Each structure stands twice: as structure tokens, then as C-alpha cells.
Amino acid sequence: MKFNNRNVVISPKAKIGENVRIGDNTVIYDNVEIGDNTTxxxxxxxxxxxxxxxxxxxYKNPALKIGANSLIRSHSIFYAGSTFGNNLSCGHRxxxxxxxxxxxxxxxxxxxxxxxxxxxxxxxxxxxxxxIGQQSTIxxxxxxxxxxxxxxxxxxxxxxxxxxxxxxxxxxxxHSVLLPMVTVGQNCLIGANTxxxxxxxxxxxxxxxxxxxxxxxxxxxxxxIEGAMHYPWMYHFxxxxxxxxxxxDEWAKTARE
Amino acid sequence: MKFNNRNVVISPKAKIGENVRIGDNTVIYDNVEIGDNTTxxxxxxxxxxxxxxxxxxxYKNPALKIGANSLIRSHSIFYAGSTFGNNLSCGHRxxxxxxxxxxxxxxxxxxxxxxxxxxxxxxxxxxxxxxIGQQSTIxxxxxxxxxxxxxxxxxxxxxxxxxxxxxxxxxxxxHSVLLPMVTVGQNCLIGANTxxxxxxxxxxxxxxxxxxxxxxxxxxxxxxIEGAMHYPWMYHFxxxxxxxxxxxDEWAKTARE
Amino acid sequence: MKFNNRNVVISPKAKIGENVRIGDNTVIYDNVEIGDNTTxxxxxxxxxxxxxxxxxxxYKNPALKIGANSLIRSHSIFYAGSTFGNNLSCGHRxxxxxxxxxxxxxxxxxxxxxxxxxxxxxxxxxxxxxxIGQQSTIxxxxxxxxxxxxxxxxxxxxxxxxxxxxxxxxxxxxHSVLLPMVTVGQNCLIGANTxxxxxxxxxxxxxxxxxxxxxxxxxxxxxxIEGAMHYPWMYHFxxxxxxxxxxxDEWAKTARE
Numbered sequence: 155m156k157f158n159n160r161n162v163v164i165s166p167k168a169k170i171g172e173n174v175r176i177g178d179n180t181v182i183y184d185n186v187e188i189g190d191n192t193t194x195x196x197x198x199x200x201x202x203x204x205x206x207x208x209x210x211x212x213y214k215n216p217a218l219k220i221g222a223n224s225l226i227r228s229h230s231i232f233y234a235g236s237t238f239g240n241n242l243s244c245g246h247r248x249x250x251x252x253x254x255x256x257x258x259x260x261x262x263x264x265x266x267x268x269x270x271x272x273x274x275x276x277x278x279x280x281x282x283x284x285x286i287g288q289q290s291t292i293x294x295x296x297x298x299x300x301x302x303x304x305x306x307x308x309x310x311x312x313x314x315x316x317x318x319x320x321x322x323x324x325x326x327x328x329h330s331v332l333l334p335m336v337t338v339g340q341n342c343l344i345g346a347n348t349x350x351x352x353x354x355x356x357x358x359x360x361x362x363x364x365x366x367x368x369x370x371x372x373x374x375x376x377x378x379i380e381g382a383m384h385y386p387w388m389y390h391f392x393x394x395x396x397x398x399x400x401x402x403d404e405w406a407k408t409a410r411e
Numbered sequence: 412m413k414f415n416n417r418n419v420v421i422s423p424k425a426k427i428g429e430n431v432r433i434g435d436n437t438v439i440y441d442n443v444e445i446g447d448n449t450t451x452x453x454x455x456x457x458x459x460x461x462x463x464x465x466x467x468x469x470y471k472n473p474a475l476k477i478g479a480n481s482l483i484r485s486h487s488i489f490y491a492g493s494t495f496g497n498n499l500s501c502g503h504r505x506x507x508x509x510x511x512x513x514x515x516x517x518x519x520x521x522x523x524x525x526x527x528x529x530x531x532x533x534x535x536x537x538x539x540x541x542x543i544g545q546q547s548t549i550x551x552x553x554x555x556x557x558x559x560x561x562x563x564x565x566x567x568x569x570x571x572x573x574x575x576x577x578x579x580x581x582x583x584x585x586h587s588v589l590l591p592m593v594t595v596g597q598n599c600l601i602g603a604n605t606x607x608x609x610x611x612x613x614x615x616x617x618x619x620x621x622x623x624x625x626x627x628x629x630x631x632x633x634x635x636i637e638g639a640m641h642y643p644w645m646y647h648f649x650x651x652x653x654x655x656x657x658x659x660d661e662w663a664k665t666a667r668e
Numbered sequence: 669m670k671f672n673n674r675n676v677v678i679s680p681k682a683k684i685g686e687n688v689r690i691g692d693n694t695v696i697y698d699n700v701e702i703g704d705n706t707t708x709x710x711x712x713x714x715x716x717x718x719x720x721x722x723x724x725x726x727y728k729n730p731a732l733k734i735g736a737n738s739l740i741r742s743h744s745i746f747y748a749g750s751t752f753g754n755n756l757s758c759g760h761r762x763x764x765x766x767x768x769x770x771x772x773x774x775x776x777x778x779x780x781x782x783x784x785x786x787x788x789x790x791x792x793x794x795x796x797x798x799x800i801g802q803q804s805t806i807x808x809x810x811x812x813x814x815x816x817x818x819x820x821x822x823x824x825x826x827x828x829x830x831x832x833x834x835x836x837x838x839x840x841x842x843h844s845v846l847l848p849m850v851t852v853g854q855n856c857l858i859g860a861n862t863x864x865x866x867x868x869x870x871x872x873x874x875x876x877x878x879x880x881x882x883x884x885x886x887x888x889x890x891x892x893i894e895g896a897m898h899y900p901w902m903y904h905f906x907x908x909x910x911x912x913x914x915x916x917d918e919w920a921k922t923a924r925e
Contacts, residue, residue: 412679412697412721412729413717417675418675435695450722453695453713482722485713485716485745486745503763504763521781522779522781539799540781540799556824557781557799557817558815558817582825584819584824585819586815586817600824603845603847603863604845604861604863604877619877620877634822634826634828635828641823641826644825644826647826647827648827650827
């Protein structure tokens with residue numbers, strides 16, 4: 155339904171892989187590279203030019219690389235100058251600015267807004283309407299839920315721009331705010347509506363405004379399995395994870411090699 | 412201005428009622444049914460195919476039903492597989508996924524994001540930028556204000572998906588979060604920035620993080636009428652309500668018959 | 669890349685200044701006036717008709733005025749009936765309704781939603797995803813950060829619609845809510861995730877839910893300059909400000925004349 159080649163515009167300077175589908179009304183600018191078997195839906199803009207395009211007559215679009223086996227849903231805007239690993243999956247109306255470096259299997263929810271200059275590891279997932287400010291650093295398997303904001307200016311407005319750092323496997327629930335320069339360790343659970351204003355170590359349940367560590371994540375009882383603890387969640391959740399079907403320990407053994 | 416039949420694409424498998432206007436650049440996919448006297452503005456997508464469309468070569472689009480006398484503003488995306496009663500009204504850039512069942516006179520504000528598998532009664536109104544997670548159940552005359560989030564996973568990430576249930580006439584103010592599986596009764600007022608983490612009965616003022624019932628709604632003095640109480644609000648607000656011009660009691664009498 | 673005159677529709681009743689660029693797929697309705705040297709990117713709608721357009725056969729679009737030297741990024745919707753001074757700059761997918769009066773050098777971030785009937789002074793900046801309700805009044809040099817909401821109905825739903833008033837130079841950090849009719853003075857800093865439910869004077873640090881004044885802004889130490897205080901911020905931040913290169917005091921002297 156979506157792939158009728160109506161009003162599709164592709165720069166001759168773009169590199170399109172094998173078996174790529176491009177939806178109606180989509181525009182692909184100079185120096186975009188799309189991996190094999192990727193689907194770009196309708197009404198997308200890939201390789202959106204950077205701000206200097208509007209004033210610099212010698213402007214040259216930096217490369218945007220989208221990995222293989224990816225799916226970008228409709229009405230999304232990706233600026234030039236970012237790199238995404240294979241198996242990117244994204245919702246509608248996503249806005250992604252320049253200098254985002256993301257690993258494989260990255261998920262970006264509808265309406266999420268990545269301000270650029272951000273690093274993500276592998277298998278990160280942003281739900282709808284997540285806002286990540288510039289100069290943020292996010293590990294592997296970090297899931298971030300709706301309306302979470304990562305900030306980067308401690309005294310607005312100032313000339314400082316330094317975002318948060320979040321460790322592997324940490325989960326950040328809806329409506330939480332991470333203040334500039336905070337570091338949160340691995341395997342944490344940040345509860346809904348939390349304001350994280352200082353650093354936290356690994357494996358903590360972090361809640362409140364201002365945030366406090368109120369427990370270890372290993373103290374949270376599963377609601378699915380009688381008598382079990384839910385965290386670390388990798389032992390109880392595998393949909394779309396690389397340990398699907400084999401278990402986390404088995405995967406981790408191989409992954410370490 | 413908007414209805415020049417420019418770049419409009421309508422599937423021959425869609426059923427379009429009498430006196431329907433369809434704006435420029437709008438696409439209507441297979442099996443969409445639009446009631447009489449409805450206006451679909453420009454740049455909308457109705458009947459957006461479900462995820463399996465991208466992988467299943469035998470994919471068949473489920474029906475999307477939009478009632479009569481509706482107005483869908485520009486740039487909105489409605490997935491296939493939902494049903495809306497008459498007099499739907501919606502803002503710009505709305506995203507509505509599959510398996511939403513909504514009654515009549517439903518209002519959806521600009522940028523709101525309905526994740527699918529949701530039930531709404533009649534006369535519900537979502538203001539701008541409301542996010543309703545899957546498996547939520549919402550009564551009649553429930554109004555939800557900007558940046559409210561309904562969640563559904565108690566231990567993210569887990570395999571549980573069960574959203575909140577909200578009773579008739581309840582109002583949920585800006586930036587509130589309803590945690591998974593909570594039930595809020597009828598005629599409540601949930602204040603701004605509240606985190607609802609447990610069940611509440613009828614007629615309560617609910618505020619704070621975590622939420623507490625701090626009063627009965629009947630204790631809130633009107634700012635419009637000297638000496639009157641404002642809630643239940645149906646006695647003081649009638650714009651667009653079925654009791655407009657006759658009063659709530661008179662309408663309720665008829666409605667019960 | 670963006671200015672190929674593809675699918676551009678401009679009403680003959682629009683007034684377009686000198687050296688204006690208009691991006692592909694953009695629509696400009698009746699009675700839009702665009703100042704010289706302004707760039708309107710692709711897929712924008714300027715002069716979006718008001719609600720009465722859908723029902724009034726004699727509808728006449730009110731004027732929308734966009735000042736000179738402005739940049740409106742892609743996919744933005746501006747309703748008819750507003751006025752913006754010179755040097756407007758805005759992100760993607762902005763929605764601006766009727767009766768907004770804004771001064772010069774106004775910045776509107778991606779996904780921000782201005783509900784109309786709002787007054788802004790000069791040099792205001794809204795970051796991404798700011799929601800300003802109707803009947804709000806905002807001074808000069810006010811910066812507002814992501815997911816802030818200005819509300820206007822004290823007892824939802826009621827017939828009262830009266831938003832907040834914010835004084836010059838005040839900064840409102842992410843995820844804060846201003847309740848209806850509150851007044852916040854000049855030179856304040858409202859911290860992240862604050863719920864402002866009452867009036868505050870000048871020069872205060874305001875945090876918490878409900879909000880409290882916890883300090884004077886002059887007590888906040890700079891993170892950039894050893895031994896200095898950061899606020900009033902105008903002495904330490906000048907990028908894009910009219911005092912850039914000359915200092916705030918020098919500019920203020922001239923501005924007062």
C-alpha cells in the first residue's frame with residue numbers, strides 16, 4: 155500500500171542497499187547510506203541538512219548511515235551526520251538530529267526527539283515521546299519510557315552542555331528527568347516521575363523528587379512467577395533480546411568471548 | 412482551501428459516506444469506512460497498516476470505522492483495526508493504533524498518542540499530547556489533560572501488559588501518571604503532576620507522588636458562582652455536553668431510560 | 669536541496685517579501701504575510717484556517733504575519749490570525765494556533781504546541797515540546813524548557829480560562845507545570861519538575877510540588893567561573909542575545925533610552 159513510488163525523491167548521491175523499500179512522499183538527501191533489506195516508510199526525510207545549510211552556500215551534507223534490516227515508520231526526520239547499526243526500528247514522527255551514534259537493534263518510539271551528539275549502545279529502546287538532550291551517553295539494553303527527559307545545562311541558560319550517563323540494562327520509567335552530568339550505574343530501575351539530581355551506583359531502585367535509592371532491584375518480587383525476584387530483568391524478559399530462546403546466562407557466555 | 416483533491420489517494424476498497432470531504436495529500440487505505448458528513452483534513456493517513464504488513468505477503472488490512480459528523484485535523488495517522496462512534500473530533504498529528512474502541516463525541520488533542528487496545532466510553536476528551544498505553548479502560552465523560560501518561564508494565568520490562576481503569580466523569584489534570592492496573596472511581600479529580608500508584612474510590616480529590624486522597628470533590632468551592640461547590644462538574648459545565656441547555660439532571664433522567 | 673518548487677501551493681492573496689525561500693510541499697493560505705529574507709522549509713502549512721472555516725461558508729482567513737529574517741523548519745503548522753516579529757526561529761512540527769502575538773527573535777522548539785491567545789515579549793525561547801495554554805502572558809527573555817505546561821482552567825472542566833503570567837528573564841526548567849492564573853516575577857529560576865500553584869515575586873529559586881521559594885537566584889554559584897554567581901544569567905550568557913559582545917549593562921543602557 156505504501157510503496158507506489160509516488161513523489162519519492164532520492165538524491166543521486168545517496169547509496170541505497172539491496173531490497174530496500176522506500177515509501178511514498180519520502181525524500182532522501184545527499185550522502186545517505188541505507189543498508190540492505192531496510193524499509194523506509196512514507197513521508198520520511200532522511201539526511202535532513204544541518205543548520206549551516208541555510209546560510210553556507212558551499213554546504214556539503216555529511217553522511218547519514220542507516221543499517222541493514224531496519225524499519226523507519228512514517229513521517230520521521232533523520233538529520234545528516236548520524237550512524238545507526240543494523241536492525242534499527244522506529245515509530246512515527248521521530249526527530250533525530252546530527253551526531254547520534256547508535257548500536258544495533260535500536261528502537262525509537264513515536265514522537266521521540268533526539269537532539270544530537272548522543273551515544274547509544276546496542277539494543278536500546280526508547281518508547282514514545284522520549285527527549286534526549288545533547289551530550290548524553292547511554293549504555294546497552296537501556297530502555298527509556300514515555301516523556302523522560304535528559305537535560306544538559308545545570309544553570310539555564312549557561313555555556314555548559316553536558317548530559318547524563320546511564321549504564322547497561324538500566325530502566326527509566328515514564329516522566330522521569332535526569333539532570334545534567336548525573337551518572338546512573340548498571341541494572342538500576344528509575345521509577346515513574348523521578349528527578350535524578352545526583353549520581354547513583356549499580357542495581358538500585360531510584361524514586362522521588364529529588365531521587366533517593368530506596369532498595370536494591372533484587373528486592374522486587376516478580377508479579378509473574380511466584381516466589382521469584384524480577385530483577386535483573388534479563389532473566390525474565392527475552393522478547394527481541396539476543397538471549398531469546400537460550401537464556402541470558404548462555405548468551406552472556408558467548409557475548410563475552 | 413484544503414479540499415482541492417490534490418494528491419489524494421483513496422483505496423477502491425474504502426467506503427466513503429455521503430458529503431465527506433477529504434483534504435489534500437491524504438491517503439485512505441483498504442477497508443476504511445467513513446460516516447456521512449465527516450471531514451478528513453489534509454495530510455492524514457487513515458487505515459495505516461499494522462506491523463505484520465511489512466513481513467506478511469498475504470496481509471489484509473482490518474477495518475477502520477470513523478463515525479458520521481466527525482472532524483479529523485491535518486497530519487493525523489489512524490491505524491486500521493479501530494472503531495470510533497459519531498462526532499469524533501481530533502487535533503493535528505494524532506497517532507492512533509489498532510484496537511481502539513471509542514464511543515461517540517470523542518475528542519483527541521494534537522499530538523496525542525493512543526497505543527491501541529484501549530476502550531473509551533462516550534464523550535471522552537483528551538487534550539494535547541496525552542499518551543494512553545495498551546490495555547487501558549476509560550469510562551464516559553472522562554477528560555484527560557496534556558502530558559498525562561497511562562502505563563501498563565509494572566516491572567519494566569516484563570511480560571505483563573495491563574493498564575489503568577478510570578470511571579465516568581473523572582478528570583485527570585496535566586502531567587499525571589497512572590501506574591499499571593490501578594483503578595480510579597467515578598467523579599474524581601486527579602490533580603496536576605500526580606503519580607497514581609494504587610486504587611481509589613469515587614468522588615475523591617487525588618494529588619501527590621505517590622497519590623493521596625486529600626478531600627472529597629464536593630468540598631471544592633466554585634470560582635465562578637459565589638457560595639457554590641464546583642463538583643460534580645456536570646452541574647456547572649455544559650459546553651458540548653448532551654445536557655447543554657437542559658441541565659444535567661434532566662438529561663440524566665432521559666439517558667437512564 | 670529543499671527548495672525545488674515541488675508541490676508548493678501559495679495563495680494569490682498571500683504577500684511574500686523579497687528573497688523568501690519556500691520549501692517543497694509547503695502550503696501558504698490566504699492573507700499570510702512573510703517578511704524579507706525569511707526561509708520557510710518543506711511541508712509547512714502557514715495560515716491554517718480557524719475552526720469556523722469548516723462550518724462557515726463565508727469564512728475569511730485572518731492575517732498571519734511572519735517577520736523578516738525568520739526560519740521556520742519543516743512540518744510546522746501556523747494558524748491564521750497571529751503576528752510574529754522579525755527573526756522568528758522555529759523547529760520541526762510546531763503547532764501554533766490563532767491570536768499569538770510574539771516579539772522579535774522568538775524561538776519555538778520542535779513539537780511545541782501554542783494553543784493561541786498568548787502574548788510573548790522579545791527574545792523568548794521555547795525548547796522542544798513546550799505546551800502553552802490559552803490566555804498566558806510571557807515577558808521578554810523568558811526561556812522555557814521541554815515538557816513545561818502552562819494551564820488555564822483552575823477546576824477542570826469549568827468556564828474559566830486564564831493562564832499564568834511570567835516576568836522578564838525568568839527561566840522555567842523541564843517538566844514544570846504552571847497552574848492557572850499564577851504570576852511569577854522577573855529573574856526567577858523554576859527548577860525541573862516544579863508545580864507552581866501560587867504567585868512568586870522576583871529573583872527567586874522556585875522548586876518542588878507544590879512549589880516553594882528556597883533561595884534567591886543570586887545565591888547560585890557559577891559552575892563556569894570560580895567564585896562568581898551565575899544569576900542574573902544575563903551577565904554570563906550572551907549567545908544570540910542583543911548584548912552579545914558588549915555586555916548586558918552596556919546593552920541595557922541603550923535599550924532604556
